[in-house]
Amino acid sequence: MTELAQNLIDALALGSLYALIALGVTVIYTVMGMMNFAHGEFIMLSAYALYVLAGLPFAAALAGALVTGVLIAIAAERVAFRPVRNADLSAQLVTSLAVATILQSVVTGAVNARPQSVATPAAISGSTELGAVSVPNLEFLTLGLTAVVLAGLGWLFYRTRTGLAMRAAAENFEMARLLGVRADRVIALSFAISGALAAAVGVLLVMQTGQVSPTMGLTPVLIGFVAVVIGGFGRMVGAVLGGLLLGIASSLLGAYLPGDLLPFRDAIVFSLPVAILIFRPRGLLGAATGEARV
Amino acid sequence: MLELREIKVAYGGVEVVHGVDLSLAEGEVVGMIGPNGAGKSSVLRAVCGLTRPSSGEVLFEGCVVNGMAPEQIARLGLALVPEGRHVFRTLTVAENLQMGRRGNGESAAMERTLERFPILRARASEHADRLSGGEQQQLAIARALLGRPRLLILDEPSFGLAPKAIDLIYELLEGLREEGTTMLLVEQNAARTVDFCNRCLVLGGGRVRAQGGREELRGDSSLLRAYMGGQR
């Protein structure tokens, strides 16, 4: 019983982290129709901000990470993604790969290719006893942060005019523009949100591993895409659901898989989306729209 | 208010509109009719900034708008109710209406609109894809009106609607006309449009084939020929 509770909390925490990653990827996809592979580098750069600002009070370093994520995302949109906004999928894809390569190399060149360690505040590295269950404080932080982010995004999307414009643009960009929605502004804002989400993920990853490295964004962005596909492309709720499912499956498999199969946990986890897509080609919450345009 | 000068539109180097002129004064209601493929939609896309005309000028309130982004043109006070309505299906009716409001438009305007379209008030919290075609058309018109446009363009408002729903839409348009709303109405439904508008242009093959008021176009064989073939 205790073990189950422990495992469930672990699973939920990992699922939350994955949901944050998937959300960051989806925000761009819904508005621009682009798979942004550079999202992993937004995460990585935010994490490096924490490393560079290690001398400052922790709160200041956090703010620095947030600002970094947002600014990098906005700058990437302005410089690289805007010129290919109307180009085809492959041009956008390769552009995002190019941005990823450049950002990664800049960090490698400016800092080092090797992982650098970052100190974690004691309050976060400890754990709290809840009855017989010992929950790492980081998991509380992850769950709390996810809750705050989801609430914040919910407020933005469902309670503000800007959020309404973003949802409308996500469904039908041309019609939204005909109603006066400024395309540049909506896209820039999407990137800012995506960057902020990347920053949150970057901070959590640093707290978890205690280190940063130029390639640390790779695995998260892959996970993000897979989660997005599971949940259904272009749906915010789908992204959250996909992320949660992927994280929970991964975590529970880690806890309950027999020892000799344990190393193959990722192989099993990443076979999941394929299995889901065979039965639901548009993902769990995929829109039933997009009928053959005849 | 709106003036098109020798508008030509081409897609991929191929011209589909070969020089259309049109002028529309404040308070006027002008129709543009013609069979499918006549170039009506291409002209509208050029006016709204969705397509850049290959040559010619679009003037709105005396200022050249071709080359501007669609949102800039919309913000100048030109509203399009597109063919197929294009309500936001994933948003509620109320949210669709909110999308039509510009800035912090006063709630009195919203109240007036809901009075004009009582069905929208009744179904405000439902998702727009739950509405029938006629209701969606009302929503699309209401959404456009909330931006207090100086010119309202309607592209095939009767498309795919049952006769009763069409009657209702035209009743609403009649009301707008009486209030002095300037409108450009694009339709296939020729007789109704000719009756409704101050004057009409008949488009065919990317050119203006005929134009004039109700009296001139009524019984004019060119109109019937445009639709029903030449052997009459």
Place this chain on the structure above:
Amino acid sequence: MSGIRLRSRSSLAVSLLVPLALVALTVAIGASGTPALQGTVTMILCNLIIVLGLQVFIGNSGVYSFGQLGFASAGAYVAALLTLPAAFAALQTPGLPDLIASAQLGPLLSTLIAAAVCGLLAAAVGLPLMRTSTLAIPISTFAFLIVVYNVLANWDAVSGGSSGLVSVPRTTSIESAGLWAAVAVVVALAFKWSARGYRLQATREDEVAASSLGISVMGERLIAFSLSGLLCGIGGALAVHQSGVLNPATFYFAATVTTVTMLVLGGARSVFGAVLGTIAVASVNEVLRGVEDGAHLLGVLSIDQTPGLTAIGVGLILLATMIAMPNGLTGGREAGELTWLGRLLGRHRPRDRTAVSPLAGANGAVEVVKAERARDGSLRAEGISVAFGGLQVLRGVDLKLPRGEALGLIGPNGAGKTTLVNVLSGFLAPDAGTVTLDGAEVAGRSPARLARAGLSRTFQAALPFPHLSGLESVAVGAMGVGVGRRDAVAVAADVLARLGMREKAMLPAGSLPPASQRLLGVARALATGPRYLLLDEPAAGLSEVEGEELVAILRGVLEDFGCGILLIEHEMSVVMSLCPRVQVIDDGVTLRIGSPAKIQVDPAVVEAYLGSSYLAAASA
């Protein structure tokens, strides 16, 4: 039938020889250099084979797969394990079955086995993956890549785990890699220009139009996916026999990014692009690395900063290229299709117009696919009802189209005409009602199956295959129903000649004016040899003269092909002069069926079109 070609001999020769010459040049430069350079160039050639593997699938299908490096990885492991000396094998992979552990095959045999294993693996993996949607394939293949990585990294007893394998025999010479690369170039081009390749390209150009021609999107993708996996397996096998070392990360994310980048930079649709892109990216990489090394020697940079600058340079060049040339260096064209290259080689007309001349007249080839002329049989629909959401679009419509007859289907916008055609052609399942084709119930069959059964259609939009020539587009129609490439080309030439389109046969369909694109759509549908042809507004946007020409053409079609034609049309003059019978639908029900002359003056019809007040005014 001979002499009709999709491209001129010289264009074909240039398309084949220029990439081969580039490969040969690469080999020559590498072979004359230091051993280090030889190794680098050999690796580039192995990469080239993998990129060509990517081109076969991605270039022809237009769907991105990020899983192909998984096959390169699998190929490398298979080849390595088959050649690893028994003593090393016992040390590194104790769990390997004796048969494989003791096997010490030669380079050729191990490469061939690796290729076969990867081809089969790709077919097995592709079977479920290709069922997912166009949008999901990039990610589900990505997931496959992760699965391969994870299995290899943890299956210590067999794969050597994350530290991988060392001491693999280094048997790949620069010449053998060059030879394999040349073979891959030929295979990729041969596939692209085979009937299968064309069918796949048609799905890339327009999935809907392709399926209306009898093409199974999933099936064609699966074939190419398997061939692509096979080529990637060869590339991986050769690479491990060059480097001698292998670990799960060798062919993982970084290699995926590099190879996809090479493909897209060159222009994914073109085999020449794959070659050019690979060599361009590799050269830039090497040059920048050389500059960087030079800077180190001069003390401008510290050693610590090594790997960064080259990658930044490559990234920036890539970014600039994508912004300036979104279609890549070749624009997706083969060497023989590039004007600048033709000029460079002293050929003034890369698109040789003489290739058009065999099209001079109808050659009767269409008989190959044409159904028997017997004019019995009919396409029937009974009680068709369709609703979208709350909107009832069709309410119990009947329709009968006998073979050899033209039936006009008219009605005001929104009457439900296109919906009815979508039901007849299998794009939409009706809520109620039956469709029978020559007496056989066909409701619920896919558009592709219906096309192969003899029912073909065009669309309101022309849905051209923009990057295929007119002749290719039409030939795809015949290929779609199973006609071989050579015969399909003859059929296409025949159809185009009958339609008076031979001047346009060699131009890319995307560059033609809308009227020609529409006509091309009709030609494409005719090349499937339909017994029933459904035309959705073929005259929309045509001028009066073009409309008259269309009528003449369709009349010829009726006589030559003996098929039944259902004509949806707004242009009344076209309907009136072609169809002895016209069916009018309005608001989802049949309003009238009768002769054009009667329909034209029928008050109910005029009212449906123009409204009642018009009638009142006209009769007043």
